[in-house]
Amino acid sequence: MRMTKTLSLIALLGLTGSAVWAQKSAVQSIEEYRLMLQDGNPADLFEAKGEALWKQKRGPKNASLEQCDLGKGPGVFKGAFVELPRFFADTNRVQDMESRLLTCMETLQGLNAAEIAKTPFGRGEQNNVTALATWLAAESKDKKFNLSQSHPQEKVFYEVGKRLFFQRAGAHDFSCASCHGQDNTRIRLQDLPNLTKNPGDGIGFAAWPAYRVSNGQMWGMQQRLNDCYRQQRFPYPGFGSDATIALGVYLGVNSKGSASIAPAIKR
């Protein structure tokens, strides 16, 4: 009698033990979900649109963007994305991919850059900027980030970006570091990368532009950073603002040596 009781107890323990082992962690389930999405990333559609826009003659000057200088000389776009933001002598500014595209759209095509920068995300020409950035990022896929820090302005932007990253303010007394300053944290089911150091291949700065499945939108880094500020209840820094570009420099320099997987797919 005692014998059977012990045996059944062992059997029961064995059963619960295996059930625990078989259960997937939340992170594993999300990974599986991402893998399923990966195959049909709608970012492909934006990539195709961006490539067509690059070659298409548009604007008052009826010109294409094929002579746009993204930092590696006019018309050189392969590998340009992983070296941005950087300092540009012609505009005397540190620029990221999206703000540099605006410069090219103005100088080459005659479009009004200030007007486009003021356009809300997801409307009109902003959609074209995002599509162009998506395609250009895809042309540097799997390449490793290597941002220049040789120009004094680039160093200044890194330091400014770092300060902004840790600056706590707003109704919630939040900083970027409140969410992205520690290892192994998450909000609900979202992993939060630690962006104060190199987060690794395809994480953080190396994962944008990305397609967001939940709202069906393609987002560039500018929209991502501006949305971080919205979530912190900060005033809107604006498209291509020095603040968001400085943060881009900080994140980009921290990601040195990590491979870009953009365009990525997000929940």
Added chain:
Amino acid sequence: MADPMRIRAQAAGDKTTVRVLMAHEMEGGQRKDAAGKIVPAWYIQEVTATHNGKTVLTAEWGPAVSKNPFLQFVVKGAKAGDKIAVNWKDNKGDTRSDEATVS
């Protein structure tokens, strides 16, 4: 004019896996805009796929299908070099056809 689809068709043995990405808003007709007015429904209703001109798939879709939908199916007997064409028609009567060669 709607944006083009992305179609990939990969043969393995006697089966070909076709992956299609369609660019479409797929508005369900339930949402309201900032002014409180209902955003009119706008979604793909009919999808057909052909293999060398012969229909191999027809589907009736509704408003529950996601934005920029992804469709994957397997065609038996399709070989490398064959043509796979996909066509959709939405509730506004707009259509789009694209073709891919099986690789």
